[in-house]
Amino acid sequence: MAQALKRNGRPSPARARISRDVTGRLESTPGLRRAKTEHAQLYYYPDYLTDEECAMLVERIDANRRPSTLLSRHEDPEFRTSESCDMDRWDPAVRAIDERLAHLLGISPENGETMQGQRYAPGQQFRAHCDYFHETEPYWPAMEKQGGQRTWTAMIFLNDVEEGGATWFPRAGLRIAPKKGMLVVWNNMSRDGSPNYDTLHEGMAVIEGTKYIITKWFREGPWIRTSFQAY
Numbered sequence: 266m267a268q269a270l271k272r273n274g275r276p277s278p279a280r281a282r283i284s285r286d287v288t289g290r291l292e293s294t295p296g297l298r299r300a301k302t303e304h305a306q307l308y309y310y311p312d313y314l315t316d317e318e319c320a321m322l323v324e325r326i327d328a329n330r331r332p333s334t335l336l337s338r339h340e341d342p343e344f345r346t347s348e349s350c351d352m353d354r355w356d357p358a359v360r361a362i363d364e365r366l367a368h369l370l371g372i373s374p375e376n377g378e379t380m381q382g383q384r385y386a387p388g389q390q391f392r393a394h395c396d397y398f399h400e401t402e403p404y405w406p407a408m409e410k411q412g413g414q415r416t417w418t419a420m421i422f423l424n425d426v427e428e429g430g431a432t433w434f435p436r437a438g439l440r441i442a443p444k445k446g447m448l449v450v451w452n453n454m455s456r457d458g459s460p461n462y463d464t465l466h467e468g469m470a471v472i473e474g475t476k477y478i479i480t481k482w483f484r485e486g487p488w489i490r491t492s493f494q495a496y
């Protein structure tokens with residue numbers, strides 16, 4: 266029991282409520298399909314972005330990419346070998362997609378972290394991890410102040426990949442091949458608001474081609490804090 270708690274974290278009524286609200290919203294959205302697994306709550310939305318929108322995002326990722334980083338040091342230097350790019354949320358073309366995503370989930374755009382672009386060349390990968398924060402790690406107090414836990418993830422494949430590059434959820438038993446324009450949304454929490462370890466996932470190595478995606482992580486509270494004063 267203690268082990269389970271340590272690994273899975275504690276139930277949280279506030280996060281359970283977010284789970285419920287977003288679930289209600291997604292399940293009444295035409296075009297979304299729930300993945301057939303009881304272990305995690307994951308939805309697909311094929312053709313969420315047009316080819317033009319995908320091409321626009323790929324162009325921006327190529328222009329601004331830098332080596333991807335991790336929140337905590339990892340003993341495996343190959344853990345995350347991709348390149349990333351912070352998408353400019355005030356760029357009108359990016360902002361429109363950002364706001365559409367927030368609206369789809371029914372989460373305030375302020376709770377969304379900056380949308381990230383990811384690029385994987387052959388051999389590059391992001392090994393198995395969970396998107397939620399581990400509340401026992403030294404980084405947690407800082408994250409807690411900046412919007413708290415990550416609740417939902419939205420990820421969009423921006424191109425088809427010749428070979429490899431699937432997003433694999435080994436505990437939930439799902440392997441999702443990249444498909445241009447397809448949105449994948451999942452709840453990092455369980456229904457009771459505790460982190461769901463069954464959302465463990467891996468960006469498998471690309472074998473042939475280049476993989477481009479965007480990832481958007483939503484926090485339980487506002488991530489953007491406005492500091493302007495009104496007189």
Ligand SMILES: O=C(O)CCC(=O)C(=O)O
Pocket residue numbers: 383391396430431432433466467468469478480
């Ligand atoms: O590249 C992928 O398929 C997964 C990316 C991912 O897990 C993330 O950005 O958090």
Ligand SMILES: [Fe+2]
Pocket residue numbers: 394395396466
């Ligand atoms: Fe992830």
